[in-house]
Amino acid sequence: MSSLTTTHLPGLSLLSKGKVRDIYSTSSPNHLLFVATDRISAYDVILKNGIPDKGKLLTKISCFWFDKLKDIIPNHFVTASVDEMPEEIRKYKDQLDGRAMLVRKAKVVPLEAIVRGYITGSAWSEYKKHGTVHGIPLPEGLAESSRLPEPLFTPSTKAEQGAHDENISPDTAAALIGTELYNHISRISISLYTRAAERAYSRGVILADTKFEFGLISPAEVDQTAQPSILVNGEQLILVDEVLTPDSSRYWPLASYTPGQPQPSFDKQFVRDWLVKAGFKKGFESGPPGKEGEGWEIDEEVVLGTKERYEEAVKLLMS
DSSP states (O other), X not given: OOOOOSOOOTTSOEEEEOSSEEEEEOSSTTXXXXXXXXXXXXXXXXXXXXXXXXXXXXXXXXXXXXXXXXXXXXXXXXXXOGGGSOHHHHTTHHHHTTTEEEEEOOXXXXXXXXXXXXXXXXXXXXXXXXSEETTEXXXXXXXXXXXXXXXXXXOEEOOOTXXXXXXXXXXXXXXXXXXXXXXXXXXXXXXXXXXXXXXXXXXXXXXXXXXXXXXXXXXGGOOOTTSOOOXXXXXXXEEESOOSOTTTEEEEEGGGOOTTSOOOOSSTHHHXXXXXXXXOOTTOOSSSSSTTSSOOOOOHHHHHHHHHHHHHHHHHHHO
């Protein structure tokens, strides 16, 4: 089963190649083309082989959530139909169909807006040592994977490509982007998480945590007039990037949820766990292909298992 790990769009200008997405300029000065490839990364390294149709699944679930959440905040999504995109894009329909979004160009806020409903991952590691998460004190006696008393906004830096994000305190985040903008983002992020978590739970899925990203654009560029207008220094705040995908979120099956231990998940934790068992080492960003460098290759059974988990998550959430 083949996967698309590299896009080839002659005549279009590639602006950015991330761990999963390729971003292209378009003939419209106000719009960008987001293409979700089938690449998958672990420990900040892009793996050698991709997950077939992963990009299409990510695009499908993002489009779904953009629509479900648009009454909370406007977003950058314009269309996922290649036939409705500029002419220079339409000729690549065979390559792009199902995995591309035309979006509004925005000035991205340099903050990862993470909301946690359960304590796991790096939050659990910090809590065990200090009783805090991102410097925020939490009640004593929480177990791994416990549900938090209320959803917690825990920001991190938005690192440049190849660098690592860093967990920061709310005060540091507010100083970084300004108190007014921080307050809007933290409030909206909690609202977005709460809406999504309720829907997920009703479908037998726990949304343990997720990451949102935001941007600022001219108010004139927002044509979704039914939505609330949040202006910061004359610019409109919108939701950007992907939203609530298995790449940006930690989804757990409700039926097997057991506090006090790690949980099986619908995200790429399955890949990370396999890499650790196989002896791959975290932290290598260059070097020869193999277990100590870029170009790590995952077994076919792991590829298929990951694909099945992504498909199951999308099916449950959109049912």
